[in-house]
Amino acid sequence: MAHKPRKEMIAETRAKLVSAARQAFGTVGYAEASMDDFTAAAGLTRGALYHHFGDKKGLLEAVIAEIDAEMNERLCAVSAKAPNRWQGFVDESVTYIEMALEPEIQRIMLRDGPAVLGDPSQWPNANACISSMTRNLTQLKEEGRVGDIDPEAAARLVSGASLYAAQWIANAENPAATSKKAVKAFKTLLNGLLVEKG
Amino acid sequence: MAHKPRKEMIAETRAKLVSAARQAFGTVGYAEASMDDFTAAAGLTRGALYHHFGDKKGLLEAVIAEIDAEMNERLCAVSAKAPNRWQGFVDESVTYIEMALEPEIQRIMLRDGPAVLGDPSQWPNANACISSMTRNLTQLKEEGRVGDIDPEAAARLVSGASLYAAQWIANAENPAATSKKAVKAFKTLLNGLLVEKG
DNA sequence: GCCACTAACATACGTGGCGTATGTCAATCG
DNA sequence: CGATTGACATACGCCACGTATGTTAGTGGC
Numbered sequence: 001m002a003h004k005p006r007k008e009m010i011a012e013t014r015a016k017l018v019s020a021a022r023q024a025f026g027t028v029g030y031a032e033a034s035m036d037d038f039t040a041a042a043g044l045t046r047g048a049l050y051h052h053f054g055d056k057k058g059l060l061e062a063v064i065a066e067i068d069a070e071m072n073e074r075l076c077a078v079s080a081k082a083p084n085r086w087q088g089f090v091d092e093s094v095t096y097i098e099m100a101l102e103p104e105i106q107r108i109m110l111r112d113g114p115a116v117l118g119d120p121s122q123w124p125n126a127n128a129c130i131s132s133m134t135r136n137l138t139q140l141k142e143e144g145r146v147g148d149i150d151p152e153a154a155a156r157l158v159s160g161a162s163l164y165a166a167q168w169i170a171n172a173e174n175p176a177a178t179s180k181k182a183v184k185a186f187k188t189l190l191n192g193l194l195v196e197k198g
Numbered sequence: 199m200a201h202k203p204r205k206e207m208i209a210e211t212r213a214k215l216v217s218a219a220r221q222a223f224g225t226v227g228y229a230e231a232s233m234d235d236f237t238a239a240a241g242l243t244r245g246a247l248y249h250h251f252g253d254k255k256g257l258l259e260a261v262i263a264e265i266d267a268e269m270n271e272r273l274c275a276v277s278a279k280a281p282n283r284w285q286g287f288v289d290e291s292v293t294y295i296e297m298a299l300e301p302e303i304q305r306i307m308l309r310d311g312p313a314v315l316g317d318p319s320q321w322p323n324a325n326a327c328i329s330s331m332t333r334n335l336t337q338l339k340e341e342g343r344v345g346d347i348d349p350e351a352a353a354r355l356v357s358g359a360s361l362y363a364a365q366w367i368a369n370a371e372n373p374a375a376t377s378k379k380a381v382k383a384f385k386t387l388l389n390g391l392l393v394e395k396g
Numbered sequence: 397g398c399c400a401c402t403a404a405c406a407t408a409c410g411t412g413g414c415g416t417a418t419g420t421c422a423a424t425c426g
Numbered sequence: 427c428g429a430t431t432g433a434c435a436t437a438c439g440c441c442a443c444g445t446a447t448g449t450t451a452g453t454g455g456c
Contacts, residue, residue, distance in 0.1 A: 010404075031229065031313075034442065046443085047406045055444075106317075115229070115313030119304075121366040149386050150379035153363070157383055160362020161355040168354050171317040181348035185355055188347050192390025208433075232413065244414085245435045253415075400455090407448070412441105419436070425429090 014052055014062075016042040022063045026104035030060060030112035057116055064113055065125045071099055071109075072128035079136065086145050089136050090190060093158050094183060096129070100166030101175075110163055121156065130155055146193045154193060161186065212250055212260075214240040220261045224302035228258060228310035255314055262311055263323045269297055269307075270326035277334065284343050287334050288388060291356050292381060294327070298364030299373075308361055319354065328353055344391045352391060359384065 020042035024033035035046050035056060053059040078095045082088030099105055114120055121127065130152070137151035146154075165182045172178040218240035222231035233244050233254060251257040276293045280286030297303055312318055319325065328350070335349035344352075363380045370376040 114309045119365045119369045149383040153379040153383040157359040161359040164358020167317045168319040181351040185347040185351040189390045192387045
């Protein structure tokens with residue numbers, strides 16, 4: 001029988017490695033994840049990993065790129081179905097918080113990622129979320145809905161507040177109650193951006 | 199001559215270890231810092247370290263507690279000299295950003311700390327900053343200056359935005375210009391908390 | 397259609413770092 | 427003044443990463 005084409009096999013191998021690593025990083029964390037263990041879980045050895053990704057950090061980068069793409073997709077879906085642009089922005093921000101409640105995202109994107117790869121805003125292939133939020137704010141500014149602020153700066157502040165708040169919520173004794181308080185305060189803060197309060 | 203009293207020697211040893219570790223963690227980072235290296239730099243060995251701090255994480259906790267205390271002190275000094283409480287809150291928040299521009303704080307408090315010890319809001323001995331900011335907001339709320347929001351939630355959102363923004367600024371191509379944009383957007387956001395715009 | 401070549405892995409090895417178990421010496425206390 | 431405890435140093439084992447070196451299976455040139 002015909003073997004699968006080369007390219008396809010390779011892509012499959014890479015996907016298996018990324019998936020296994022993502023699982024390991026998301027649960028036990030980057031530092032505790034043994035490359036021998038999770039490559040074996042993928043039916044491979046460390047040799048494959050070093051061949052494709054260079055080192056452990058390279059694999060983490062690939063995992064992060066994948067997660068960022070998924071997050072961006074979810075955010076776009078949310079803002080697309082909003083009745084107006086400002087509401088879309090607010091929904092998107094709240095979705096940001098909700099996503100950051102997930103343990104995998106907390107662990108990989110918010111804790112291990114920054115520690116291993118440095119400041120997230122400098123990650124080459126993981127700022128899709130920020131840039132789409134920035135585009136949103138740029139148009140809101142052109143429409144006169146929000147005041148004279150730098151869209152990217154506002155987007156980063158908002159995302160920073162969201163991500164931090166999410167960690168707080170997720171690890172609180174009572175996540176549901178904490179979430180209510182945080183979202184309320186969050187929406188109040190966002191109103192500061194509006195030209196007239198809505 | 200009389201040797202120094204026992205307690206004093208011990209405190210000195212602990213201080214030397216914390217200082218050496220702080221230096222190492224702040225420059226090369228927690229994971230890359232070799233315990234053999236920085237204990238030797240302090241004129242000691244790993245034996246002393248394990249005796250006093252249990253393990254590498256324990257030492258990081260001590261370093262973090264020290265830095266947090268310093269940060270809190272600086273914040274209190276800033277808000278103490280403000281003409282009114284709201285201004286004190288704003289000044290404190292901006293100071294938060296400025297502190298987070300320092301490489302040592304970025305590395306230890308914002309990246310390695312969360313990765314190794316987990317969510318910062320759960321750190322037992324490192325939330326002095328947040329609690330003093332929360333107290334400030336509680337009183338502002340009682341005075342009717344800010345609206346009906348949960349003070350701690352607001353404090354965490356504000357600090358999250360500050361810390362995130364600071365990393366972005368510090369690693370930007372043009373930190374000065376980026377800082378201007380961020381601070382302006384930041385103050386705009388804060389205005390959302392006010393009952394009537396100032 | 398065969399042969400050189402290269403890419404995709406596996407295997408083997410060295411190194412370094414962490415944690416622990418053990419030893420030693422000095423200070424304290426009855 | 428002797429026994430005990432606490433503050434370190436020393437020695438050892440283990441694990442994990444990275445690298446160097448195979449080995450096998452595709453791929454292109456003729």
